[in-house]
Amino acid sequence: MSYLRAEWTKFRTVRGWVLAMIVASAAIVGLGIMPGMQGTCGDDCGLPTGPGGEEVTDAFTFLHQSLTGDGTITAQLTSLTGILPADPDPSAEESRGTGPSAANGTASGRPGLVPWAKAGILLKDGTRPGSAYAAVMLTGAHGVRLQYDYTHDLAGPKATQPQWLRLTRTGDAVKAEVSADGSTWDTVGTAELTGLPATVEIGLFATSPQYSAATSGAFGISGAFGGPTQATGVFENVSVTGTATGSWHGEKVGGADDVASGTSQENARFTVTGSGDIAPAVAGASGLGVTITQTLVGSFAGLIVVVVVGTMFITAEYRRGLVRTTMAANPRRGRVLAAKAVVIGAVTFVTSLPGVAAVVLIGQKVLRANGVYVHAVSAAIETQVIVGTAAVLAVSAVLAMALGMIVRHSAAAVTTAIVSIVLPYLLAMTVLPAGAGQWLLRLTPAAAFAVQQSTPEYAQVDNIYTPINGYFPLPPWAGFAVLCGWAAIALAAATLLVRRRDV
Amino acid sequence: MTVQNIVVDGLRKRFGSKQALDGMSFTVDAGRVTGFIGPNGAGKSTTMRVVLGLDRPDGGTALVGGHPYRTLPRPLTELGSLLDASALQPSRTARNHLLWLAHSQGLGVRRVDEVIELTGLGSAARRRAGGFSLGMRQRLGxxxxxxxxxxxxxxxxxFNGMDPEGIIWMRGFLRELAQQGRAVLVSSHLMSELQDTADHVVVAGRGRVLADTTVAQLRATISDGRVSVRTDDPNAAAALIAAGAAVVATEPGTLSVTGLPAPAIVAALNARQVVFSEVTAHRATLEEAYLELTRDAVEYRAGEVAR
Incomplete structure (x- = not known):
């Protein structure tokens, strides 16, 4: 305890270090709430919530009737076509991530399908956006899929040809089947839709998500462009068994008013055209708005400050020869190192936590006030991001201190610490091509920034899942473990060296 | 029986091609000031670092109160040391510097204020140590x-960097600490700083102890009984030789005489009616004794530097 107390007294009696810690916290807050991002999202901005509580996109064209009790719907999808935006002019359309614009405008351009264009049959708890559903569909490039309740996605045959599709409801279970010829059926999977009411809407649907692509500049990603698309499914041999009521009714579910949509019937042939998506809502280039991660853009500035202070906490002693006084007073050198690690780690955590918490909570309000859509997250995720970021700063400071103990000279140690901790993060966030950046964020201490990811990646939603949009290659705690691993290695090396070396 | 507070035994330490310590052995006893003198590079600071467990010797042992320093649970309560008065965080106040040290030994703020009082730091203790003169830093140390x-x-x-007033204070302070029964080891490269303070001297050179003795004995080993005689009388030398002395003419009008005490020389000169102006018994100073001892051990001579 006397070791800890001595190191704590040392830290708190250098005013520069204490001020620097406050500055680090203030920088995170300041950069986070600085009005940089503007959007067009007013009070009406909002996303429907799915059965799992997550924000979802639920916009499609639905030709449906009611089904009470158990029953089936079968249809032969005879064609799936679509329209993509005209050849992009990257300078004209930059990703701004500013509210739901995905479903705006009409698609006019070249024929084609985005990979997740969808048409097929769908069973849904009413037509309210966000309600429970199960659908079996053909997609633009991902074959036949069973999707239900937004986050679930099961792959069926890798067909690209139109298929026969069937959904069978038995209680809460909805079985999806696919057939090439309408006589031999393969099961894709079964969706459990807990609490499904007796009467549901069943029918044909089509939708097609925003087209988006990254534009590559000379130094990797420099922007993204995109635009609305549409998909048209043509259906024949549509049959319903069970207690169906009402006639076929075409309807646009969710989405903006001006979206391309339409249904038509010609004898036994149904055509459904739609634009939008039925999927979890994502933030970023092809999604809507931003995540709370956006409020932590100032993390790197705080990181630089705490890394410098962490290094100086020991190198300042080497520079003046004060380290001899320290080691004479506390001859167990491993314990001195441990005490320094605990003090710098705890101080960094405690001083950065309020700043991080403030910027995440206030920053969201500022962004929303500026019309930027910010994805809602659970309190648990918010806690993960806030506590995680403070912990990343704390462990980074410990790592920097250990590097300082190894290198001993202030300038060399600060450079080493910045290059190994801060630089990979900045490179991955800015100039590096996505692939190289992802590897940096797997292997270097900067991997720990994964704790700032607040929304998951979904395979069934095309998006530019890059760190700048708040998506990291490792899960949060795995990324944090990478940083802790580096800190542990550096501490072990420093302990070994400090025990063996003359002071 | 004296308690041996520090026992240094056969320390050897090599830095690259330089043998810094080459069998350094001595003890530091309670109740007296032990001067540790020697030219720069004699191994004094290295010995102190080894005693404090900061440097690992290649051979030999150093014990403090019978134990290796690094095994002491609260080492500053056993051995207080000052290696480098400038080893301070400049932006930390003197009092806070003492405070963290006190906390490292489980001591409280009251002891901090006591030592501030003892060493006369006074109000300066609340100033940043970076602005201190070297003399003030020595007091803080x-x-x-x-x-x-x-x-x-x-x-x-x-004594480095202290003004004359500070040096006088330091000498008295060190003697007082010894009178309280403490063992005090003080290093210096200047004998003059220690000759009125130290009871005992350990003279070091080239990593070894050249002399380990009391101040009085050191002086005695060097006193050679030479007597200077100032006279212009050409018969003086013959008169002294006749009386049994050996005579060397060192400069015009001055003879250096050995073999006879001063009173016998005066008597011999008077008996032959030789006129003389001065007879001085030559007494070696500690400085001369020290220079004599360390002549071969000095690393850098003025002549070598000039060459």
Whole structure:
């Protein structure tokens, strides 16, 4: 305890270090709430919530009737076509991530399908956006899929040809089947839709998500462009068994008013055209708005400050020869190192936590006030991001201190610490091509920034899942473990060296 | 029987091609000031670092109160040391510097204020140590060494940078600490700084002890009984030789005489009616004794530098 107390007294009696810690916290807050991002999202901005509580996109064209009790719907999808935006002019359309614009405008351009264009049959708890559903569909490039309740996605045959599709409801279970010829059926999977009411809407649907692509500049990603698309499914041999009521009714579910949509019937042939998506809502280039991660853009500035202070906490002693006084007073050198690690780690955590918490909570309000859509997250995720970021700063400071103990000279140690901790993060966030950046964020201490990811990646939603949009290659705690691993290695090396070396 | 507070036994330490310590052995006893003198590079500071467990010797042992320093649970309560008065965080106040040291030994703020009082730091204690003169830093270093109220003190060149008033204070202070029964080891490269302070001297050169003795004995070993005689009388030398002395003419009008005490010389000169103006018994100073001892051990001579 006397070791800890001595190191704590040392830290708190250098005013520069204490001020620097406050500055680090203030920088995170300041950069986070600085009005940089503007959007067009007013009070009406909002996303429907799915059965799992997550924000979802639920916009499609639905030709449906009611089904009470158990029953089936079968249809032969005879064609799936679509329209993509005209050849992009990257300078004209930059990703701004500013509210739901995905479903705006009409698609006019070249024929084609985005990979997740969808048409097929769908069973849904009413037509309210966000309600429970199960659908079996053909997609633009991902074959036949069973999707239900937004986050679930099961792959069926890798067909690209139109298929026969069937959904069978038995209680809460909805079985999806696919057939090439309408006589031999393969099961894709079964969706459990807990609490499904007796009467549901069943029918044909089509939708097609925003087209988006990254534009590559000379130094990797420099922007993204995109635009609305549409998909048209043509259906024949549509049959319903069970207690169906009402006639076929075409309807646009969710989405903006001006979206391309339409249904038509010609004898036994149904055509459904739609634009939008039925999927979890994502933030970023092809999604809507931003995540709370956006409020932590100032993390790197705080990181630089705490890394410098962490290094100086020991190198300042080497520079003046004060380290001899320290080691004479506390001859167990491993314990001195441990005490320094605990003090710098705890101080960094405690001083950065309020700043991080403030910027995440206030920053969201500022962004929303500026019309930027910010994805809602659970309190648990918010806690993960806030506590995680403070912990990343704390462990980074410990790592920097250990590097300082190894290198001993202030300038060399600060450079080493910045290059190994801060630089990979900045490179991955800015100039590096996505692939190289992802590897940096797997292997270097900067991997720990994964704790700032607040929304998951979904395979069934095309998006530019890059760190700048708040998506990291490792899960949060795995990324944090990478940083802790580096800190542990550096501490072990420093302990070994400090025990063996003359002071 | 004296308690041996520091025992240094056969220390050897090599830095690259330089043998810094080459069998350094001595003891530091309670109740007296032991001067540790020697030219720069004699191994004084290295010895002190080894005693403090900061440097690992290639051979030999150093014990403090019978134990290796690094095994002491609260080392500053056993041995207080001052190696480098400038080893301070400049932006930390003197008082806070003492405070963290006190906390490292489980001591409280009251002891900090006591040593501030003892060493005369006074109101300067609340100023940043970076602005201190070297003399003030030495006082702060002494205060730090005294924090744990140790039985033994070890100070490396504490007179450096002190003004005359500070030097007088330091000498008295060190003697007082010894009178309290503490063992005090003080290093210096200048004998003059220690000759009125130290009871005992350890003279070091080239990593070894050249002499380990009391101040009085050191002086005696060098006193050679030479007597200077100032006279212009050409018969003086013959008169003294006749009386049994050996005579060397050192400069015009001055003879250096050995073999006879001063009163016998005066008697011999008077008997032959030789006129003389001065007869002076030559007494070696400690400085001369020291220079004589360390002549071969000095690393860098003025002549070599000039060449």
């Amino acid at each position: 002494i205060a730090a060494a005294l924090l744990g109220d140790p039985r033994t003190l070890m100070l490396d060149e504490p």
